[in-house]
Amino acid sequence: MKKSLLLIALVSLFAAQAFAGAHLVVNNLDPAGTGFNDPTPAAPVGGNPGTTKGQQALNVFQQAANIWGANLDSTVTINIDATFEPLACTATGSVLGSAGAQDIWSDFPNAEFSGTWYHSALASKRAGIDLAAIDGLHDIRARFNNLLATPNAACGNLTWYFGYDGNEGANQIDLLAVVLHEFGHGLGFSTFVNKSSGAELAGLHDIYEHYLADDSTPTPTSFLDMTDAQRSAAIINPLHVVWNGPKVDAAVTQTLAFGTPGVIVNSPASIAGNYLVGSAAFGAPIGSPTVTANLAIAADPLGCAALPAGSLTGLIGVATRGTCTFAVKAKNMQNAGAIGAIIVNNAAGSPPPGLGGADPTITIPVGSLTQADGNAIKALIPSGVNATLGVDSTLRAGSDRAGHAMLYAPNPVVGGSSTSHWDPIASPNQLMEPAINGDLTHNVTPPYDMTLPLFREIGWDPDADLDLVADDNGDACLGSDLQPSVIIGGNNSGVPNTLFTNGCSIKDLVNQCSVGAKNHGAFSSCVAGLGNALLSNGIINSAQKDALQSAAARAK
Numbered sequence: 001m002k003k004s005l006l007l008i009a010l011v012s013l014f015a016a017q018a019f020a021g022a023h024l025v026v027n028n029l030d031p032a033g034t035g036f037n038d039p040t041p042a043a044p045v046g047g048n049p050g051t052t053k054g055q056q057a058l059n060v061f062q063q064a065a066n067i068w069g070a071n072l073d074s075t076v077t078i079n080i081d082a083t084f085e086p087l088a089c090t091a092t093g094s095v096l097g098s099a100g101a102q103d104i105w106s107d108f109p110n111a112e113f114s115g116t117w118y119h120s121a122l123a124s125k126r127a128g129i130d131l132a133a134i135d136g137l138h139d140i141r142a143r144f145n146n147l148l149a150t151p152n153a154a155c156g157n158l159t160w161y162f163g164y165d166g167n168e169g170a171n172q173i174d175l176l177a178v179v180l181h182e183f184g185h186g187l188g189f190s191t192f193v194n195k196s197s198g199a200e201l202a203g204l205h206d207i208y209e210h211y212l213a214d215d216s217t218p219t220p221t222s223f224l225d226m227t228d229a230q231r232s233a234a235i236i237n238p239l240h241v242v243w244n245g246p247k248v249d250a251a252v253t254q255t256l257a258f259g260t261p262g263v264i265v266n267s268p269a270s271i272a273g274n275y276l277v278g279s280a281a282f283g284a285p286i287g288s289p290t291v292t293a294n295l296a297i298a299a300d301p302l303g304c305a306a307l308p309a310g311s312l313t314g315l316i317g318v319a320t321r322g323t324c325t326f327a328v329k330a331k332n333m334q335n336a337g338a339i340g341a342i343i344v345n346n347a348a349g350s351p352p353p354g355l356g357g358a359d360p361t362i363t364i365p366v367g368s369l370t371q372a373d374g375n376a377i378k379a380l381i382p383s384g385v386n387a388t389l390g391v392d393s394t395l396r397a398g399s400d401r402a403g404h405a406m407l408y409a410p411n412p413v414v415g416g417s418s419t420s421h422w423d424p425i426a427s428p429n430q431l432m433e434p435a436i437n438g439d440l441t442h443n444v445t446p447p448y449d450m451t452l453p454l455f456r457e458i459g460w461d462p463d464a465d466l467d468l469v470a471d472d473n474g475d476a477c478l479g480s481d482l483q484p485s486v487i488i489g490g491n492n493s494g495v496p497n498t499l500f501t502n503g504c505s506i507k508d509l510v511n512q513c514s515v516g517a518k519n520h521g522a523f524s525s526c527v528a529g530l531g532n533a534l535l536s537n538g539i540i541n542s543a544q545k546d547a548l549q550s551a552a553a554r555a556k
């Protein structure tokens, strides 16, 4: 237990307490009159019985705490400090919330890996003691956007929905999903690697980073084996940063649906392969239908002028971004006979942009390519390029070819978000994507969601009996009796109920005697044998052996 690092300085102390599952406590740090203390009357909604906006907000947080508490196991209370504050807002996109660990630890008792940072809630779960309290801290600090309390044009008139049922209306944001998401970051769904420099925090790996890899190489390259420069390059390698761990790999097959949109170059062989595609707000959705054809550059390479009639008949047209709208380019290519349209970005960066705009007369599928991919493809079009614009039905949306889940790795980097989310290409939509989608279920397990499998991977082991021995890895006695002394049939032997490293207590072993015994005599003699074994191993003394035997004898 040598190192801790304070991420945010705050005070307060809570005593550790044992709970089946985990106990998350939300501390309301809002000043009077706002956020959790907003006295504005509100009608109960979607299962939330609160009668003020503030009470409803607090209820939603408690609901999120209960959902995580039912899915995680810890003997140590998880303390979360939360506020509503004005966060960044625009008419087209707003920061809903942010959260992170207040305190992190390495080299604590029962750490799975040495020299590795853990979020304090997870470190405390493994250690069985409240490590954040040692630093005078809580585990998680979470902030939520107070500008969404009432309709506000600067935030696109979005407001919070306080129901528990996911039935938010138009222009409403499901607060419960956002709180689950932000608590997820604080519980472990985030890396401490510097997203710009690629440097590790204070030179140590972190437990999340442990499973990050770049799959550009035939064998994915672990972030742990990279230099800072290699790490910073990988962080901006879209669709190539993956989670390389067996539990999430298994969750991928249970959760993600087949069908990844893409441009697949079929020939020539030199550039054959899958290319990331951005989708358009107009035209047919990519994949309905999937189109395969030769590519042709529009006679006007920008596609802004009307194109010669029939010049793209049966072809997929290619135009470059700029000068006129995406919809104008697509419509001109459609008018010239194209069965699909590709617009190549005119600036560096990846992933390729989504194509905004509207024109209901466009009926062909339209997609975008990055400048780098588009230029490489365009260079070979004069000698013939055949490609498919559609859905790759052999690849799960959000998985790479090897079956690893993809993490968000946009270029340029998005400081708070890169690598600490799934890639948004994931389908069905996942809780831990960088933007909240309206169809989330509040489930954190497959077949809906991969967040809990990721938590299992980083060490949130299932431990229903809270004996700190993982139920799925080494606990030979599930549902252990952990009373301080061995009590047999109501008779307290006074013998300390030692817990062994295999997750069995002395009482568990006594219980095994009672399961196997045909009658009380057989039970008693089994306990006598157990007492002798414990004595000869120096775990109890002979007086304790006698006390154990006597309690068993009286337990008739």
Ligand SMILES: [Ca+2]
Pocket: 423, 424, 425, 426, 427, 428, 429, 430, 433
């Ligand atoms: Ca998605």
Ligand SMILES: [Ca+2]
Pocket: 462, 463, 464, 465, 466, 467, 468, 469, 470, 471, 475, 478, 503
């Ligand atoms: Ca256990």
Ligand SMILES: [Ca+2]
Pocket: 465, 467, 469, 475, 476, 477, 478, 479, 480, 502, 503, 504
């Ligand atoms: Ca056990």
Ligand SMILES: [Zn+2]
Pocket: 181, 185, 421, 433, 434
């Ligand atoms: Zn997030």
